Structures are given as C-alpha cells and as structure tokens.
Amino acid sequence: MVRSRVATLGVAAILLAACGGNGAETAQKKTELTLYNDKGAWSKYFEEMGALSKQSIGLSMKPTGYTDSAQYQAFIKASFRTDVKPDLFTWQTGGMLQEIVKQKQVADTTAVWQEAIKAGDLSQDLAPYYTIDGKQYCVPMNVAYWGMFYNKKIFDKHGLKPPATWEDLVKVAETLKRNDVKAFYHTSVLFSFVWFEQIMAGMDPDLYDRLSTGKAKYTDPGVVAVMEKWKELIDAGYFINPGDKTDPGDVLKTGKAAMVSFGTWFNTSMTQRDMKAGADYGFFVIPNVNASLPKTSMIFESGPLCSLAKAPDPDASTKYLKWWTTAEAQKKWSGIRGDVSANPKVTIEDEALGQVTKDAGSGEYRLVNRYFEATPPPILTAALDGFSKFVTEPGTYMEVLETIQKEADEYWSTHR
Amino acid sequence: MTRAPILGRFRHGYVAPAALLVAGLLYAPFVWTAYLSLTRYDGLAPPEWAGLANFAKLFDDPVLLTSAGNTLIWVAGTMVLPVGLGLLVAVLSYDLKGGAWYRVPFMLPYALSGAGLAMVWSPVLSHGGVANLLLGVDTAFLQEAPHNTIAMLLVWTWQQLGVNTLLFVVGLQSIPKAPIEAARIDGASGWRLFRYVIWPLMRPLTAVVVGLALVASLKTFDIVWVLTQGGPGRNSETLAVTMYKETFVASDYGYGSTVAVALTVVAGLASYLYLKRQVR
Numbered sequence: 149m150v151r152s153r154v155a156t157l158g159v160a161a162i163l164l165a166a167c168g169g170n171g172a173e174t175a176q177k178k179t180e181l182t183l184y185n186d187k188g189a190w191s192k193y194f195e196e197m198g199a200l201s202k203q204s205i206g207l208s209m210k211p212t213g214y215t216d217s218a219q220y221q222a223f224i225k226a227s228f229r230t231d232v233k234p235d236l237f238t239w240q241t242g243g244m245l246q247e248i249v250k251q252k253q254v255a256d257t258t259a260v261w262q263e264a265i266k267a268g269d270l271s272q273d274l275a276p277y278y279t280i281d282g283k284q285y286c287v288p289m290n291v292a293y294w295g296m297f298y299n300k301k302i303f304d305k306h307g308l309k310p311p312a313t314w315e316d317l318v319k320v321a322e323t324l325k326r327n328d329v330k331a332f333y334h335t336s337v338l339f340s341f342v343w344f345e346q347i348m349a350g351m352d353p354d355l356y357d358r359l360s361t362g363k364a365k366y367t368d369p370g371v372v373a374v375m376e377k378w379k380e381l382i383d384a385g386y387f388i389n390p391g392d393k394t395d396p397g398d399v400l401k402t403g404k405a406a407m408v409s410f411g412t413w414f415n416t417s418m419t420q421r422d423m424k425a426g427a428d429y430g431f432f433v434i435p436n437v438n439a440s441l442p443k444t445s446m447i448f449e450s451g452p453l454c455s456l457a458k459a460p461d462p463d464a465s466t467k468y469l470k471w472w473t474t475a476e477a478q479k480k481w482s483g484i485r486g487d488v489s490a491n492p493k494v495t496i497e498d499e500a501l502g503q504v505t506k507d508a509g510s511g512e513y514r515l516v517n518r519y520f521e522a523t524p525p526p527i528l529t530a531a532l533d534g535f536s537k538f539v540t541e542p543g544t545y546m547e548v549l550e551t552i553q554k555e556a557d558e559y560w561s562t563h564r
Numbered sequence: 565m566t567r568a569p570i571l572g573r574f575r576h577g578y579v580a581p582a583a584l585l586v587a588g589l590l591y592a593p594f595v596w597t598a599y600l601s602l603t604r605y606d607g608l609a610p611p612e613w614a615g616l617a618n619f620a621k622l623f624d625d626p627v628l629l630t631s632a633g634n635t636l637i638w639v640a641g642t643m644v645l646p647v648g649l650g651l652l653v654a655v656l657s658y659d660l661k662g663g664a665w666y667r668v669p670f671m672l673p674y675a676l677s678g679a680g681l682a683m684v685w686s687p688v689l690s691h692g693g694v695a696n697l698l699l700g701v702d703t704a705f706l707q708e709a710p711h712n713t714i715a716m717l718l719v720w721t722w723q724q725l726g727v728n729t730l731l732f733v734v735g736l737q738s739i740p741k742a743p744i745e746a747a748r749i750d751g752a753s754g755w756r757l758f759r760y761v762i763w764p765l766m767r768p769l770t771a772v773v774v775g776l777a778l779v780a781s782l783k784t785f786d787i788v789w790v791l792t793q794g795g796p797g798r799n800s801e802t803l804a805v806t807m808y809k810e811t812f813v814a815s816d817y818g819y820g821s822t823v824a825v826a827l828t829v830v831a832g833l834a835s836y837l838y839l840k841r842q843v844r
Contacts, residue, residue, distance in 0.1 A: 218808075218812040218813045219812065221812070221815075222607070222811075222812045225607045225608060225815075226607075228608070247606070247608055248608065251608045251609060253608075336796040337795065389691040389692065389704055390691075390707075390796070391707045392690060392691045392692050393686055393690035393691075393693075394690075394692070404692075525814075525815060526814060526815075526816070529809075529813055533795065533797050534797065536795045537795070537796050537799070539796070540704075540796040540797070541797075548797075
C-alpha cells in the first residue's frame with residue numbers, strides 16, 4: 149500500500165517538475181544566434197555569413213530556413229506569444245512590418261541606422277522603407293532592383309539587342325514569336341503580380357502609388373487599361389503557359405522563355421546554375437510603356453532583417469544587425485549571391501547590376517516600391533489570387549479587378 | 565481484496581496524465597478554435613468579439629461555395645474511385661491463384677505521404693509535363709476547374725486504391741464460408757452470389773472503409789496545397805484549403821476558424837448519419 153502511494157506521489161512530482169519548467173531563468177548571453185527566415189534556398193549563404201560573423205564579432209549565426217512563407221509567418225507570429233523566440237528573423241517591409249511594429253514586437257533600430265548612415269554604410273534614401281512613426285525598425289537584409297533577365301544566346305541567335313523603348317520590347321517579343329520562342333515568363337503562383345506592377349509603374353506610377361494607399365480604385369480606368377495592356381501581350385502569345393512549374397532559373401537557362409522579369413536577387417539563381425553574366429545571360433531595365441514619363445520607373449524592394457523587442461539576448465541581436473550593415477558583411481553577402489547591396493560602399497562585381505545600382509543611386513530612375521510590400525496584406529492576398537486567375541483566364545480581368553476592389557473597400561474602410 | 569480500496573482511491577490519478585493530454589491537445593484547441601470563430605483576429609492583436617458575423621460571411625462568400633462544390637466532388641469521387649475500384653480489385657483478385665501478387669503494385673504508392681505524392685505528380689501534371697508529352701496534348705491539367713480537381717482525384721486514387729483493396733480483401737477473408745457454400749449449392753454464382761450473399765456479409769467492414777474515406781475526402785488538403793495551392797485564382801480549393809488560406813495566408817484567424825468549425829460540423833454530421841444508417 150505504502151509502495152503504491154509512493155509511486156503515485158512520484159508520478160505527481162515528475163509531472164509537476166515537467167510542467168513547472170526552469171524557474172531560474174535569467175537573461176542569456178549568447179554566442180550563437182539563430183536566424184529564422186523564409187528563404188530556405190539561401191541556407192548555404194546564411195551559413196557562410198555565420199562563419200564570417202564569428203570571426204569578426206565573436207557571434208556565430210545559424211539559419212533556420214522555411215520554404216512556405218505562410219507557415220513561416222504563422223511561426224513568427226506565434227513566437228510573439230511564446231518563449232520560443234528567434235534571435236533574428238527576416239520579414240517584409242510595408243504593411244507586414246507595420247503590423248508587427250504596431251504590436252510592439254520589433255526592436256527599435258534607430259540608433260543602428262543613425263550610426264550606419266553617418267558611417268556611409270546605409271543610404272538615407274532607404275530609411276523611409278524602415279521608418280514607422282519616426283523610428284527605424286530592422287535593417288536591410290537585402291535590396292533588389294527589378295528588371296529583365298534575358299538569355300543572351302537566344303538574343304544573339306536572332307540578332308536581338310536589349311530594348312530601349314516599350315515598342316522595341318514588343319518588337320523583340322514578336323521576333324521571338326516568329327521564331328517559335330516564347331518571349332516572357334509568367335506564373336499563376338505567388339509571383340502572379342509581376343507584370344501588373346511593371347506595366348502600371350511604366351504607364352502611370354502616380355496611379356500605382358495612389359492605388360497602394362487606397363486613393364485609387366482597382367476599377368479605375370487607368371488600372372483597367374493596365375490589365376488590357378497585359379491581356380494584349382498574353383493574347384499575342386508572348387508568354388509561356390502560367391501553369392508551367394519549371395523553376396524560372398531553368399526556364400531562362402533552357403530557353404523555354406527568352407526573358408524573365410525578377411529582382412536582382414534572381415542573379416543568385418543564375419550563379420547556382422553556373423550561368424555567366426554577359427556570356428549566358430544579361431539584364432536590362434524594362435522601358436516605360438508610357439514614353440512621355442520623365443523617368444524610367446524601376447521596381448525596388450528591400451527585405452528586412454529584424455530582431456524582437458523581447459529577443460533572448462537583445463544586445464547580441466542588435467550587435468549582429470549593426471554588423472550586418474557594415475561593408476565587410478555586405479561585401480561578403482552580395483558577393484556570394486552575386487546580388488546588389490544596401491551598402492553604397494560595396495562594389496558590385498556584375499557589370500550590368502553594378503551600373504543599375506549606380507544609376508539608381510544617382511536618381512536616374514523613379515523607384516517604385518514592389519507591389520508585394522506596397523499593398524496591404526489582405527488586399528495583396530486577394531490580388532495574388534486574382535492575378536493568378538487572370539493569367540489563366542485573361543478574359544476575366546474585370547471580374548478580377550472587382551473582386552480585389554471589394555477586398556480593398558473593406559480594408560480601407562477601417563484603415564484610413 | 566486489500567488492493568481494491570487503494571486502486572479505488574487513486575483511480576483518477578492513474579488516468580489523469582492521459583486525460584490531461586487528451587484535454588490539452590484535443591479538447592482545448594477545439595474549444596479555442598470555436599471561440600476564435602466568433603471573433604475578429606489577425607494573429608497579432610487580441611481577438612475582438614464579432615458574434616456570428618463570421619458565420620454570416622460563410623453564406624455570402626463565393627469562394628466558400630466553390631470550396632464546398634470541390635469538396636463534394638472529392639467526396640463523391642472518392643466513393644466511386646478509390647473505394648469502388650478498391651472493392652472491384654479485391655473481388656476480382658481474391659479468388660485468383662497468386663492474387664496477392666496482383667495487389668502488390670496497388671499497395672506501393674500508399675507508402676508515400678500526401679505531400680510526397682503531390683511532389684511526385686507535379687512534374688507529370690503541370691503544363692509541358694510528362695502527361696502532356698505522353699498523351700501528345702497541350703492541356704494544362706491543373707488549371708481549369710473542375711478538371712484540376714478531377715486530375716488530383718485520379719492521383720489520390722492512384723495512392724489510395726491499394727489500401728482500400730487490402731481492407732476489402734481482409735473483409736472477404738473474414739466472412740464465414742458456410743453461407744457462401746450453401747448459396748453455391750443452391751446455384752448462386754457470379755454477380756448474384758456477390759450481391760445477395762457476399763456484399764451483405766461484408767457490410768460491417770464496408771461501413772468502416774466508406775466511413776474513413778468519407779472523412780478523409782472531406783478534409784482533403786495536402787495534395788491540393790502542394791499541386792495547385794487551391795488555384796489558379798481559388799478554383800481548386802477544398803474546405804480544408806480555404807480554412808488554411810484564410811487563417812495562415814490571409815491572417816484572418818477568425819474566419820479561418822469559422823471554416824474549421826463548419827468543416828468539423830459537416831464531417832461529424834456526415835459520419836454520424838452514415839454510420840447510424842449502417843449500424844441500424
């Protein structure tokens with residue numbers, strides 16, 4: 149009998165101990181940070197950065213990469229309410245950053261920004277993307293300019309040159325079509341917005357800005373004209389089938405499509421496929437549809453690297469973010485991926501991308517915030533589904549615009 | 565005799581760990597989801613009470629209508645294909661010499677997970693994929709509705725056929741031989757033997773197979789998510805995919821929970837009505 153009671157008490161004690169956790173929790177001093185990210189394919193590059201940071205500042209970093217962004221975002225949001233908190237995490241600027249800053253979850257990095265701008269490691273022009281109510285949050289993990297990557301061998305074979313005007317671009321597409329080559333890549337999954345933002349930025353960038361802030365409607369004539377222009381290109385047979393699931397890197401390499409529009413980070417895909425800039429592929433800035441605009445519109449994006457206000461070791465996380473902006477870190481980061489850098493001191497090896505970065509820095513282009521960041525999340529979700537429908541059934545464009553506008557009306561009625 | 569009082573006094577203590585696990589991992593999340601279905605919640609700010617607004621939206625949401633329609637195709641298709649064909653393969657191969665070897669190929673795909681299955685079939689069904697090349701057609705199987713749902717249903721059949729066949733074979737093996745022999749002596753054979761003797765004797769097992777398939781088809785998610793993500797647009801969504809998209813992609817945890825509650829009610833009700841009819 150006594151044995152039974154002892155056993156029962158023992159079970160209870162074990163359970164209590166298991167439920168109670170460690171009561172002696174103290175602020176941790178970390179030497180290794182975990183970087184959660186939704187860029188699973190970049191793990192190799194993050195690991196190299198971790199090795200470098202260990203040498204430079206005595207803090208190593210280990211990446212935990214997700215490939216499904218919805219799952220990733222749900223995890224990060226859940227971490228706000230639990231003790232499993234990332235030291236560092238990637239996120240998105242725009243509405244998504246505003247959402248989590250509003251909940252006071254993100255560490256203020258104003259001091260890091262001030263110091264980096266003073267040292268010439270970050271440009272003042274970039275600050276607005278990271279500023280909410282006068283304070284900065286996160287630092288740029290990457291920046292990217294959007295343009296057209298093209299298969300140089302196909303261009304050479306058909307005697308084509310990167311176009312300087314929209315009409316030239318259409319002529320290039322027409323020549324390719326006559327030679328049984330699909331000119332452009334597009335997709336019904338995730339990046340279904342690319343051609344919408346590109347055509348709109350090149351037709352009426354002011355309308356694009358008004359649409360992003362709820363001052364214009366998706367059913368306005370200007371937006372309808374964008375969809376009609378897009379439909380015109382699809383109907384002309386310039387695009388590959390949007391249901392083709394071939395990786396866009398392979399699409400370009402194999403010549404399934406001669407041109408793929410993406411951010412400069414797509415250069416990483418080229419590097420991974422042993423393609424050589426200038427020999428195998430090239431990059432050009434997409435000309436405006438509306439030639440009378442004073443500047444060529446260029447889509448720009450910047451993805452943030454953040455830490456939490458309640459990070460396990462806030463000092464270590466801040467130290468890491470500070471290091472990330474330095475020329476040493478950025479030279480490595482842009483070098484291994486073959487991409488551009490947020491640090492103006494870093495020289496870009498790729499000639500075409502280096503020129504674009506230089507021109508963008510000198511104000512030659514009108515930089516337009518990427519649709520993914522510029523559009524509030526609920527409207528974006530509806531729009532991605534809508535454009536996905538449109539690329540497979542181009543005749544439905546009015547129905548698509550009306551559906552997106554319905555979501556926009558609901559959102560802006562409570563977010564003015 | 566002396567142990568009984570001790571066991572009696574502490575009997576709740578012994579089941580407590582299991583009860584706590586069930587309560588914590590099954591009942592609590594369900595109650596929490598039911599509560600969230602009555603709120604507006606974006607996963608960040610605290611949930612705000614919304615009453616029945618989310619449930620009202622259910623009946624006014626064209627996407628939900630599409631999802632419900634697709635889910636219905638999945639349910640009906642599952643009964644005809646993996647279950648119906650499973651029964652056919654079981655009956656045809658049961659009496660054959662070496663019949664087990666005929667069934668082995670049907671069993672192999674069952675080793676794949678739903679997501680793995682979809683990954684394998686993605687390059688086959690996508691535009692320009694293996695199916696296009698083999699059939700010499702230019703069809704995008706995963707794009708137009710309802711073809712995309714039907715294409716995914718065929719993939720699902722490819723995987724599920726084997727396990728249903730196996731269950732039906734077990735059913736065939738477990739039925740008593742005497743009534744069958746008696747029926748044969750009375751001159752019954754072929755379809756009549758199956759329809760009037762074998763089929764009624766297999767009824768308990770059929771109830772289980774159909775019941776499991778019914779619930780599985782109502783909560784179809786992984787294969788659709790990996791192959792089409794519910795698109796293009798939202799034309800191949802099932803109720804489970806809509807639940808996931810609303811919750812985790814659109815961050816509308818309140819409405820996503822409402823879809824979850826509705827799906828639970830539909831699955832529970834369908835199972836209850838079906839099983840009630842079967843065990844009468």
